[in-house]
Amino acid sequence: MSLLVALTWEPEPWVERFKVHLPGRPIAVLGEDFDRGSIRYVATWGPKPGSLSGLPALEAIFSLGAGVDHLMGYPNLPDVPIVRVSQDDLTHRMSEYVVMHCLMHLRDQRRYDADQRAKRWAPDREPPIAGDVRVGVMGFGVLGQDAARKLKVMGFDVAGWSRSAKAVEGFEVFSGDKGLDAFLARTDILVSLLPLTPDTRGILNRSLFQKLARDGRLGGPVLINAGRGGSQVEADIVACLDDGTLKAATLDVFETEPLPQDSPLWTHPRVTVTPHNSAVSDPEMTARYIADQIRRHEAGQPFQNVVDRTRGY
Template sequence: MSLLLAMTGWHVEDWRARFQALLPEMPIVVLGEPFDRRAVHYVASWKHPVGSLTGLPNLAAIFSLGAGVDFLFADDKLPTVPIARVVDPDLTTRMSEYVVLHCLMYLRQQYRYLRQQREGLWEDDRNQPAARSVRVGVMGLGELGRDAARKLQVIGFDVAGWSRSPKAIDGLTTFSGEEGLKAFLARTDILVCLVPLTPDTRGIINAELIAGLAQGGRLGGPFLINAGRGGLQVAADIVAALDAGTLRGATLDVFETEPLPPDSPFWRHPNVTVTPHNSAMSEPEAIASVIAAQIRRLEAGEPLQNVVDPARGY
């Protein structure tokens, strides 16, 4: 039995070496090279070519090499076997670092001061609200969203969360579903989007959603942080809201097309911060260790953990 690495855009030989060190008894084969398709029991994938995982008669499980799994469901020929996503403390911590960093940048007006420094200006209107008076809304209350919400609360922010289905989390005000979204947005000064990309959430960050954000908060208007998936956002609606002033700023780590094309207006907009999809760039060794441990669980007859629900897409 073997593990097939099916990935694009990554250094596959480095991944082969990592998995071989963790699973020395298991052959590690690579898509695009000759291999026995009947021997493949496991696949570790990142944006594999559509249809490339067909014809694996003994496939038992597919593992995503990242936190997201939407790329897997974009393959309409994907084998019907269990799919597991990566849940790794290192990845979760890095996402929370990113979210806390950019919430603090907005709270403490650091982008403004950076602009003033470039212009040689010494100006301060003494408008420095406390974290407790700024309302952060976290969309998506999975592992990443819950951890980010807890750490924002430690800083002192007034935090609430929203998810598509109801979730009760100690110490956190939560909203859910379409009926809860309006109230959630109305009390949000900084929106943090960490929902998975599914047919239901594609394009959810649009003009209507942005218009529902709080306009009278201590920051003078709402801000957006999207570290979820690029398909969640409608780029033209975000730019229009920034230009109209209904959105004061946006920090975007993910985009529909990556790398972000040179002609994207996000590059040049004065109120946009672009980062290269590195908000939760976990150590490859940590990801490989998680997947190797999952394979060992299956080989020992134990159930697979963090299994994706194909009906929900996450």
């Protein structure tokens, strides 16, 4: 078998790890000469149009990350299973990010940062405790549920929302369009871990923000988006921050990446910007996961975490 590594970033660290975990098997790299007829598997992120065509022996495509929206609009995508990388390392990283920023907003850390820069001693604020703050997690799959469990350990009042109905022990889970308004109405901190699909594109907009709780202990609702940039309308986020519809926002993903230099998000006093690094795929852990999936497949077992193309995730 041959594995093709097709990336938009430096492939060498990934190739090195695949060679360790798939010893003796040929590893090809997009942009170099290779036998297209020998490729049985592709590990990719953001492949250029045409790079996955003409692979007659292809059996599976592995997306090197939790999301697969970079493949859903790909022209002439081969009709083979698309496998999402779902591993503990990535899940734990995302939960760390979500918990950290929920705590930052709970304890009003950005205001204390400003006080420090101004050499202003202002200890008179009394923040609420976590149990007084309602967190709503949009996208209640593996990542969302793990983040919710860890937020609950910290004491937050956590609920989830997903497109389709599901039962998760220990949590109230809202679902679909019918459950969305009730979910938003009980949410002080909105955490979006949604995949990007036609249904979720632009969903984080003024209309949605206006439905968030107004009676919370934080003084206004907060947005944390570590899912996909295409799900947010950045002009609405800025406008809602300016008029008080939102109190603050933490954004790890953006409509255009890297975030353009002229974006007002860079300098907005109520915005925290991070460079799409909430849950970076680690080459070692990811290569190990894909190698295991390949061995399972070649032993006659089904791939795990196969994407439902009709749903887009």
